Amino acid sequence: MIRSCELTVLMPCLNEARTVQACIADALKYLATAGVDGEVLVSDNGSTDGSVELAQAAGARVVHAPRRGYGAALQAGIHEAKGRFIIMGDADCSYDFSQLQAYVERLRAGAELVMGNRFRGGIEPGAMPFLHRYLGNPVLSFIGRLFFRTSIGDFHCGLRGFSRDAVLRLGLVSTGMEFASEMVAKFALAGARIEEVPTVLRPDRRDRPPHLRTWRDGWRHLRFLLLFCPRWLFLYPGLLLASVGMLGFLALQPLFGLAFSMGSRVHTLLYMAAAIVIGVQAVQLALLTKWLGVVSGIVPEPPWLMRTKPLRTVETGLLFGGVLFLIGVLWSIGILYGWGSSGFGALNPAEGMRVVIPAVTLMIVGMQAVAGALFAGSAEICWRTVDRKRNG
Template sequence: MTATNDAAELELTILMPCLNEAETLEVCIRKAQGFLERSGIDGEVLISDNGSTDGSQEIAQRLGARVSHAPLRGYGAALINGIENARGRYIIMGDADDSYDFENLQPFVDRLRGGADLVMGNRFRGGIAPGAMPPLHKYLGNPVLSGIGELFFRPNIGDFHCGLRGFNRESIRDLDLQTTGMEFASEMVVKSTLTRPKYRIEEVPTTLKKDGRSRPPHLRSWHDGWRHLRFLLIFAPRWLFVYPGLIAFILGGLVVGVLSFGGVQIGSIGFDVTTMVYASALCVIGYQSLLFFWLTKLFATEGGFLPSSDRYRRVVANWSAERGLLLGLLLFLIGIAIGIGQVIWWSSLGFGPLAATDVVRVAIPSALGIMLGFQTILMSFFSGVLTTPRRSVPDDAVIES
């Protein structure tokens, strides 16, 4: 059955996404129910089923757990469905493969009662049983991705991808989580750090043991690891686009500007027009990176993937596609003007032979202005498309296929 909106609110929902977990689902439900009985917490066990065909739904119903059927496939889709249907003021989620400790959830509840919006489990602090986590995940995947997540978003947690976590239901609903796949777990943490005011995120030790399934896990190491990394980079466009783009753009432009007035000799090494060619390419690459940052930011905020800050809204309010077009046109015309000046200079010499070095030294800044201007014009048209007002579908609208 599925929760109704007028159902009495409970304090805690223990939520388990499920896709063909008949082997381990019963023991997980019994452990969760045992915790609720021992602790005296007014709660429920909710199974968000993702289309199981092995009788998992019947097992859950027989044991008295509530079953909610997720209409979309995917780990994130199952959890979004569960969060929407949960009756608990607090939710603790965990996989139904008997790897997480559903019998010792009191530390999560205590932190949630204390005002935390999100409470993460830390398997490295609590203990990982032999064989519970592949060495690739334990020594490379999780530490690297957790380190990147900490560097980009500063959640102050040591296990970015622990699947056992608790949260305030309304706080997480307010994040408007979107991803339907394995990235959902990362999206929850990332958006909790990006919202203003920043959510209160805490961490408690938890254990991880080898799951009880005889089949392989749904997780695919390299594929899902890359998806998580890609997701972190998309949600941290400054690290992906701005910082490397600024370095490349400034360095390349500076070198082109200096060498436009003549070659430079440093020790026994000379820098001249060949260096200018590569420096101009570096400048273009950096500028493209900065333009992609702006377009990514527009797309992510317009689509609800990233929250928009007050400063960002002010910038968008003062920016228009027309201003971008004018800037692009100005850069383009500067490049054209330099090229025309070179032709006039050539005509003053009777259109005779020119030294290749002198020609290239002027041609590179001209070409650079033309390229940067044209890129800016295209970016401005695209940003206009992204920011065009659109009719939104009401939350209560029903779309039938």
């Protein structure tokens, strides 16, 4: 039976021969000095430079992550960790593993996630590229705070501690650098107790470029933030556009007596129709994105989605969209009948378009709803099938 302990210091490793032993020595020094029952665990991600042998010689336990990627290495380490708490950090000497007491104290006091804050703790000269320090990290951290209603000041600090049981309940799936964002987002969505401690960032001591790629990994972080919380990118703008379009439709009706000529009224009506269509598309995309995230296990199912489960059927979507489409078709038939009753004579384009535009808009929105319902149903069936094959 594997003996458990209080703390696992976890270090993902990919060709860190130059620095891994120094990091392990610092971590072991902390455990001995603080009297903490713990271990140092290195999760190797396919090193070919002797990092594994050096880590074992320095006193660390080594596990091998079968899949490549920062997140994959950390997931393997988390599952193999013996500690009740885990503190993770890169094995490149950018963080001081001998200074972990603040993390341990917060975890012992009940925090489920303890984030380091490099902006409060200090960033030594040369430790963080200018673009990361003044654009990437501040922008992504601001987006994270906005999306997930948390006060975390440094979303991407690599030194962080957490409860092993709590993190396993989250069902983390990312294999790349975006794993860092997924962890914070899921803890926040779960309503976990999250705290921060000042952390010093030092220049790493590697003799090679870092694994992090500024634009590629920055986009992957942003993409996952948007997937976890699509309301700011799609839902809110979509609702605003659709609302403006609907209000515009009403305001442009003759009974409101607005000072528009018929020609200008029709052109404005066309733009209002475009606002409705684009707005509905954005709202639908937000809902589908959230739904796909829930079905795939990337994000937890929010309460509002649980409450609307009886309405979230393919049949409901087909009925709603079909009714809108049918209204638009019947309206169009009525327009055609009225034209026929007048002998199919010459039409006043402005007057004709005033009634045609709403009818066509209903047809477009109805067909969007039908297509969205079919897509959601197909995606769920496909994902459930893949999941059964994977687990069976």
